[in-house]
Amino acid sequence: MTGQLVAVCFDASGPLRLAQFWAGLLGREVVHDAGGGTFLPGTDTQLGLRFAESRARRVGKNRVHLHLTSASLADQQQTVARALALGAGHVDVGQRPEEGHVVLADPDGNEFGVLTPR
Incomplete structure (x- = not known):
């Protein structure tokens, strides 16, 4: 069986704020999952987006x-x-x-x- 790509996870300094930005841009709803994560669920045609708290500083251009x-x-x-x-x-x-x-x-x-x- 092959895996299925269901979401891209972003490390974020403010996960809720970032999720709200993407929800507003994509016309989707923010969901808080049982593990305390912030998530925009995917659909049959759209990939899900997950936002995780991170204090790490990004250095340089994103690779993805x-x-x-x-x-x-x-x-x-x-x-x-x-x-x-x-x-x-x-x-x-x-x-x-x-x-x-x-x-x-x-x-x-x-x-x-x-x-x-x-």
């Missing part, structure tokens, strides 16, 4: 980041605007304008891309 899809250029712009309103910031990771995606960081500094329609 998420990509969010867009249905249209207007949808991409709306997603970027919503992310910025929720506390994200723009990040330069060497992307070029012709690549068409926008790179942002969540309130804990985790980079993610908002892609053009594909």
Whole structure:
């Protein structure tokens, strides 16, 4: 039997705050599990996100980041605007304008891309 990827876990200085950011961005609900964790459950088409308390400082660029899809250029712009309103910031990771995606960081500094329609 093969394993199934069900969630990505983020170390977070403020797990609830970070979960609320991602819930607002993705239109999902924050759930607190029995073990005291903060979680955005996945669906058949969306990966779950878990947020764990950590005091460790991140050094350097993330080695893994998420990509969010867009249905249209207007949808991409709306997603970027919503992310910025929720506390994200723009990040330069060497992307070029012709690549068409926008790179942002969540309130804990985790980079993610908002892609053009594909």
